Amino acid sequence: xxxxxxxxxxxxxxxxxxxxxxxxxxxxxxxxxxxxxxxxxxxxxxxxxxxxxxxxxxxxxxxxxxxxxxxxxxxxxxxxxxxxxxxxxxxxxxxxxxxxxxxxxxxxxxxxxxxxxxxxxxxxxxxxxxxxxxxxxxxxxxxxxxxxxxxxxxxxxxxxxxxxxxxxxxxxxx
Numbered sequence: 001x002x003x004x005x006x007x008x009x010x011x012x013x014x015x016x017x018x019x020x021x022x023x024x025x026x027x028x029x030x031x032x033x034x035x036x037x038x039x040x041x042x043x044x045x046x047x048x049x050x051x052x053x054x055x056x057x058x059x060x061x062x063x064x065x066x067x068x069x070x071x072x073x074x075x076x077x078x079x080x081x082x083x084x085x086x087x088x089x090x091x092x093x094x095x096x097x098x099x100x101x102x103x104x105x106x107x108x109x110x111x112x113x114x115x116x117x118x119x120x121x122x123x124x125x126x127x128x129x130x131x132x133x134x135x136x137x138x139x140x141x142x143x144x145x146x147x148x149x150x151x152x153x154x155x156x157x158x159x160x161x162x163x164x165x166x167x168x169x170x171x172x173x174x
Contacts, residue, residue, distance in 0.1 A: 001026065011035075011070070012110075034110035038080035039068035039157045041098070041165040042090060042117040049144050049162065050088060050120070053135040064137065064147075066158045068112070076100075076113035084117055087134060089126040093119030098164040103157070114161040116168060141166055 007014040013033040020026050042050040055062045069083035077095050085091050098114040128134060145166045148159035 006030070012108075030107070032104075032108035032110065034108050035073075036071045036076070036111045036113070037068055038071060038076045038083060038113045038115060039066045039161050040080045040084045040092075040095075040115050040117050041066050041161045042084060042088065042092065042120050043141065043165065043169075044120060044138070047141055048138045049141050049165075050090065051137045051139070051144065051158070052087060053137050055133050057131070063155050064153050064158065065155045066161050068157060077115065080113070080115045080117070084120075085123060085125060086127040087132060088136060089124045090120045090122050092117035093121075096168065098161060098168060101157070101160065112157055114157065114164060116161075116165045141169070 001018040001020065003015055003017045005013055005015050012035075014030065015033055016028055016030045018026060019029045044050065050067075052065050052067060053062055054065055067084050067087045069079065069087070071079045072082075074082070077097070080095055081092065094117070096116040096118070098116055100111060100113050102108075103110045103112055141162070144153070144162050147153045148162045153159045153162070
């Protein structure tokens with residue numbers, strides 16, 4: 001029935017709509033508009049994955065994550081390749097899509113794409129943002145999946161990406 005923006009930024013917008021529900025009741029509904037992002041599961045030739053230990057101000061804690069970042073108007077694979085190199089200093093010869101997902105469908109249109117990066121090599125070229133205080137962590141994929149399944153990796157896109165990567169590699173999901 002009507003829309004107005006409560007907040008706008010380069011990273012996301014908050015919009016409030018006046019809507020009529022299927023039963024006829026009219027309510028305000030607040031939605032976060034988000035341009036989306038890409039997450040990458042970087043797999044080394046020796047079977048280890050590269051994760052990032054990064055402090056997240058919004059959580060007030062340090063978490064273990066896959067490299068990820070905003071699309072910035074790019075195709076998801078292009079953004080995934082850019083973010084991998086910017087955050088880690090590594091590049092991939094191959095990116096395999098593991099799927100597209102909605103992060104918080106009850107309040108946002110945010111969609112993220114997950115990629116498996118293989119054939120990765122170190123370039124040493126990074127371009128981190130000030131908020132990206134990152135320590136690279138290398139561990140066997142199976143160990144990382146075990147941590148995800150045990151709830152020891154709290155970042156949902158990372159946990160999902162690790163599990164999907166293992167399934168892809170074992171041929172269970174083609």
